[in-house]
Amino acid sequence: MAPAAATSAVEQLRSLVAAADGPRLKDFLEKLTTEDRVYTILRLEKADIQRLFVLIAPEYAAELMKEMPEAEMSGLMKAMPVSDAATIIDQMRSDRQADILSGMNREASEAILNKMMSREVKMTRFLLSYPEDTAGGLMGVEYLNYNVHATVRDVLTDLRENGVRYSDYEVQYAYITGDDGTLCGVLKMRDLLFASEDTKIEQLMLKSPVSVSATMPLDELARFFDDYGFLGVPVIDGHGRLVGVIRRTAVKEASAKQANKIFLKLSGIVGGEELRSMPFFTRSGRRLGFLTMNIGLNLISASVVAVFQGTLEKWIALAIFLPIISDMSGCSGNQAVAVSIRELTLGLVKSGEFARVFLKEAAVGVLNGLALGLFLGLVAWVWQGSAMLGAVVGFALATNNLVAVCVGGLLPLVAKSMKLDPALLSGPLLTTITDMFGFFLALGSATMVLNTWPELAK
Amino acid sequence: MAPAAATSAVEQLRSLVAAADGPRLKDFLEKLTTEDRVYTILRLEKADIQRLFVLIAPEYAAELMKEMPEAEMSGLMKAMPVSDAATIIDQMRSDRQADILSGMNREASEAILNKMMSREVKMTRFLLSYPEDTAGGLMGVEYLNYNVHATVRDVLTDLRENGVRYSDYEVQYAYITGDDGTLCGVLKMRDLLFASEDTKIEQLMLKSPVSVSATMPLDELARFFDDYGFLGVPVIDGHGRLVGVIRRTAVKEASAKQANKIFLKLSGIVGGEELRSMPFFTRSGRRLGFLTMNIGLNLISASVVAVFQGTLEKWIALAIFLPIISDMSGCSGNQAVAVSIRELTLGLVKSGEFARVFLKEAAVGVLNGLALGLFLGLVAWVWQGSAMLGAVVGFALATNNLVAVCVGGLLPLVAKSMKLDPALLSGPLLTTITDMFGFFLALGSATMVLNTWPELAK
DSSP states (O other): OOHHHHHHHHHHHHHHHHTTOHHHHHHHHHHSOHHHHHHHHHTSOHHHHHHHHHHSOHHHHHHHHHHSOHHHHHHHHHHSOHHHHHHHHHTSOHHHHHHHHHTSOHHHHHHHHHHSOHHHHHHHHHHHTSOTTBHHHHOBSOOEEEETTOBHHHHHHHHHHSTTGGGGSOOSEEEEEOTTSBEEEEEEGGGGGGSOTTOBHHHHSEESOOOEETTOBHHHHHHHHHHOOOSEEEEEOTTSBEEEEEEHHHHHHHHHHHHHHHHHHHTTOGGGOOOTTSOHHHHHHHHHHHHHHHHHHHHHHHHHHHHTHHHHHHOTTHHHHHHHHHHHHHHHHHHHHHHHHHHHHHTSSOTTOHHHHHHHHHHHHHHHHHHHHHHHHHHHHHHHSOHHHHHHHHHHHHHHHHHHHHHHHHHHHHHHHTTOOHHHHHHHHHHHHHHHHHHHHHHHHHHHHHHHOGGGOO | OOHHHHHHHHHHHHHHHHTTOHHHHHHHHHHSOHHHHHHHHHTSOHHHHHHHHHHSOHHHHHHHHHHSOHHHHHHHHHHSOHHHHHHHHHTSOHHHHHHHHHTSOHHHHHHHHHHSOHHHHHHHHHHHTSOTTBHHHHOBSOOEEEETTOBHHHHHHHHHHHHHHHTTSOOSEEEEEOTTSBEEEEEEGGGGGGSOTTOBHHHHSEESOOOEETTOBHHHHHHHHHHOOOSEEEEEOTTSBEEEEEEHHHHHHHHHHHHHHHHHHHTTOGGGOOOTTSOHHHHHHHHHHHHHHHHHHHHHHHHHHHHTHHHHHHOTTHHHHHHHHHHHHHHHHHHHHHHHHHHHHHTSSOTTOHHHHHHHHHHHHHHHHHHHHHHHHHHHHHHHSOHHHHHHHHHHHHHHHHHHHHHHHHHHHHHHHTTOOHHHHHHHHHHHHHHHHHHHHHHHHHHHHHHHOGGGOO
16 A cells, blocks of 8 residues: 555545444455554544444454554553443453453453453453463463363264354364363364264373463473474463463464564663554653663763863863764674573573673674774774874773673673563663773773873873 | 583583484483573584484484574584485475575585485475565475365375374365366365265365465565464465465564564674574674674764864863763664664554654654753753753753654664665664764854853863
């Protein structure tokens, strides 16, 4: 859709909402591609978006919601009349319900839960009781479950009778439980194709099935599914009872979401998500939160420059190179931060392995520091005609580059072992430390040089 | 695994490799969790890792390879004796083969292809002919395919006869083609459960099935699977012929990989991947590539400071605040870069929508710029006892913050419409522009102030 066509689609949608014509709205939206649909809806004013979701049938609203960015949906649901929101959420699958409700504050989600259909609420509350990025928070409760004493005939009968209800399920597997609810087997549905109707499920099922604990965190789950080809795996509670099934796609989606959050947090977006369709003050506030922390830290490192003001006054050319030293060290350090965060996510480094990270980074830091320091030193010498300036600036950058990669490599490990968020904190802390060190190295060595050769001062 | 236990596991593994004891190696590795297995293997020296993969049976080697980070595997395969590499790759599924081979240069992958079993090679070459991040590059060729004229009996017979070969397949669906190979239907395997053996597949299949073109790029595929609940979708060539099946998980995995690449590139890791187990010169070189570009750009912006050296000499306190203005504007701009990259990935902004991004960013830029500028101005006034210094510094930061978010928001759109990589280029270009502007605003306005009130100079 070219921008012009896009504008007219937004106009059309707006007038359909104004006309309050539910069926025509649905027709119009269904003709667009997913991408254009999401794009066009999000170009409407907030109030119109709410009206749109109330105008169309709840089933279609639930379907549409699935396509929209999650960060938008929780906000939209919160702003809608509670009973409308509850009707739409009623139409969703349990894991999706939990996803959206966990994006709201407790008060808002309770209000919606109170209006939901009673048979759904218990399940959703149950899912909400698990932290978001664990197997319990990511699992669904729509799966086939049979008793271990059932026969193939029982299963086939149930499938024929409840086929409609199961039509949303992924039915490659059924999960087999004992009388007390403990998981005791997994049945490949296609094995039913080859078995006689009197066969006991117990004989057909795979015994001692692989399962995961409801408390297993996302990164372990991601590695679990990397290891095994399963499309889904049963989730058990502390007593071995089957409580849900976690699908491979739910884990992969959560991993992709986590990777996106990391990159946004590293870029200083608090909360790990911003879209330009979000409310203005949310956007401004989240960004300002990070910037405020950063300006505070910047002032701390600037105080190092202030201490050496006298030196700077005598040797003004240094002021040209201070921002370069600051920026280059920050860049080098950020590379090391990114690699550490990547390795932590993959489980390739453990949060206690300071020595390994230090040695690996130091090696790169020495080589790259020498290369960059030598280059900047030569440039400073030629440009400003002072070999001593080149020596000071080159020495400061080379040394500080080494400091930067070591600090940058270690910070995420330290943050992780202190249970802090490595993605949001590593960057600002890194640049504060490297700025202070860099300014100190450059201005401190310049001071020593000036004390030794006062004639260098202007 | 605590670091101490980890060390001893590495030691044990190393001695098993030295003893060249394949079966015991497998026993040892199988007892570890996936995470510990990958971790322990990657702690060995490169030569030992190669020896390990040759010592164990090729099937197990192929299984292990699946667990290892892809970036490591292409390198390892390249370094192994070609015939060993070919034997291991022969054991993998076609999409995985294409993945690993496409990570090598042409020469290396050709050498391996020439040693592979002939029935595999044709398929793999075929998959390699599609670009990596398209439906063709991500699809697999292991799927059930029946002719439109077959009966349920034919299908069931084939399933019983070839069950072993199909055991790796995901068999919820079979894809139905006409005599000329064009896709004409999709058969839900579970519908076989309810049908009589004489039923024609044509009657049972879903007609006009959804399919994607082999050239569909990753971001469209990701949105496609967000829209539809399918676990897999058939891929067709330009003539409507079935050429493969793309699985939801393959797309989700590729998206997660892409998100990781973006965050690493934004942090200055060329190529979008670095692990500390990679060769030293690869790591150092990729980082240095980015840093070299950056130092060049830094020198350009430093030249603005050099132009105003005279002003700086007269008003040295400015030198304390220049790095703050540079760093803060960089941070603000990076937030806008990240949001644009996120919106481009989600398809929420089109690369021509400069006006929208500009307006959305300008609003945030004005508010946050005023807040930050006011704050820094007050700090400068109180700290250095000069209201005029506060005014200069505050004005420069407030204005430059506005410039930074607008430039930061627009750069990824510009890069994308010029078919450049937004993630790798936006950061360095942004900081160059914001540094030049920031230095110019601060030092230029300081120059004007000094011309008007010369008594302010020391």
